[in-house]
Amino acid sequence: MLKLDTIDRYVLRQLLLALVATTGGLSALIWLTQSLRFVSLVVGRGLSLGVFLELTSLMVPSFVAVVLPITTFVVTLFVYHRLAGDRELTVMRAAGLSPFALARPGLICATIAMIVTFALNLWIVPASYHQFKQYEFQIRNKMAAFMLQEGVFTKISEALTVYIRERNHDGTLKGIMIEDDRVANSRATIFAESGTMVIVDDQPRVVLYDGSRQVIDPKTGRLTMLLFDRNTLDLTSSKNQEIRSRDASEMSLSELLHPDPAQVRARDVGKLAVEGWRRITTPFTAFSFAMIGLVAILRGAFSRHGNVTRPLGAVLTVVGLLALSLLLQNLGGRNMTLIPLILLESVVPGIVCAVMLFGPEIRSGREAASQQVQGN
Template sequence: MRQLFLALIATTGGLSALIWLTQSLRFVSLVVGRGLSLRVFLELTSLMVPSFVAVVLPITTFVVTLFVYHRLSGDRELTVMQAAGLSPFALARPGLICATVAMVVTFTLNLWIVPASYHEFKQYEFQIRNKMAAFMLQDGVFTKVSDALTVYVRERGHDGSLKGIMIEDDRVANSRATIFAERGTMLVVNDQPRVVLYDGSRQEIDHRTGRLTMLLFDRNTIDLTSSKNQENRSRDASEMSLSELLHPDLTQINIRDRGKLAVEGWRRITTPLTAFSFAMIALVAILRGAFSRHGNITRPLGAILSVVGLLALNLMLQNLAGRNMALIPLILLESAAPAFICAVLLFGPEIRAGRETAAIVRQTQEG
């Protein structure tokens, strides 16, 4: 039990860290380009870690169970325990407990922690892209606040005052403007970054006539978010709760996305079952079969190929079920059936032997 849990924690942590490292690289340019700190980068990317753990935990449970039991078999420890009279169920009990714990943890991650953390991640990313970046204006630098908004500040004071401001505002396609101001001040209104400009001008070109129009102002306020419509962004399926996925509000979603939402909901339910099924495959590969003095690589290799095949089949079923919701029950069957089949193969002879022994005892007592 100790070997299983220590190996499971180490393997899951190491693999999750590796995935976090590779996935977080795509956010380096976002953070560096916005001039944000290392703390912001770590806070943003750490919100993705629960989803990584939920994905790798069923696989690491299989790998750890297979490795630990195979090592026990190679060191002849399983042979000694079997000779001492331990049943297959007694030998498999530590692996079953480890698989059950992994299944419960995956359920907790999929149903509560991952949706909440992914929602926070999307909110934080949105805040960085559309709000926080506006406060990272640097002296003498053209800061690209968004794809359609560029700000230049000649000088910035510690109190938030700005001097020598130029803004290129292309957020409205037919009304692109260049704004100049002698000075300005950064403000936050309703959690939105704004800059109040003083003594400036707003220049636009009428594309129909080609004439330049200029508006002089003493005071003007500019919203520095990339788009007001983005404030009410549509939520991703990974952010929704299980009830929202299985019983969506059809007035809020596209009818074509209903199958994808249902598949996502059933994926959260069935993925934890695969952790138990994969562990059972590993137990059957090691505990069932004749002992070989020279070792046997065939059964572990067969178990690995079986798990790879089940993962590929699961992905295929999810893609098909997204188009045809009648195939969704096959996802549940594919996740739970291997555990049941392996339980019959591993514990079936023991159960039958117990029944036969009980029948002999009854006959003896009756005789």
């Protein structure tokens, strides 16, 4: 007779290997599709492949956090369904293993997935996403100025366009024209014979030589021209670009659940609360989804010809729960009294499945204990 711990290790090893492979493959696929949005940074601004990979890799933890509950369900359903198809579950039942003993490897795998999802949602994803946004901001608003191309109108921002005729190997710029609309009602066109790029206080600036600054007064239509021998121009998008508004995905859990009224608009409080509760409840969905897969395979009589009805029902159940979760998050952002339903939707399916799977075993154990007491 096989030892129980040997069976646990055998099934758990299959579950964990499949979980790592499936989660990694699906996350890589999502990363590939999402990273295409940043190809323009490499092509249009001359960034290296290393910078591109470093930037996009910071999004990977968020992908893993999203797909891990789903892959936990898929792996649990697939592995146990294969064990049932190969008659291995039949042998285990004949050896005297209870439903709880059969489900124990799946429960361990689900618990590991739940803990990993907690770590991702509460610590890793906010930190990595914050680094991603900071890096993207730096590339788009600071490094862009150093990626000026010859003979191309480079749009550094919505209010700043730069053209250079020639760029020498030593970094000297020739034939410079700058369209600067950063100051309201004061559009300026700047021409310079030459210039060079410098960094001042971590900001890109261009030092212009032998040029002119032309401004047209919008009220009078009068042209004002200022000639200069040397002038320094800041190439950041605006003075307010240094303070970047943070996305909800970057905030900590305490900031989401207890936002500062001075920094958060009243209409956004519900959205932040939903994001906070989503981080708390998503790990429980990993456990609940795994329980749905276990119930689909372990509960019910074995069929020689296979049974696709229960696995198909499990898949449809999970799809319905995912749709319900999105609906509740959308409604909770508008009406905060519905937010507790997000927690119920994550936890209740797991509890119901546990009762369905282990309830008969618990009741039979109680009845046996009761009969033994009466017999004594």
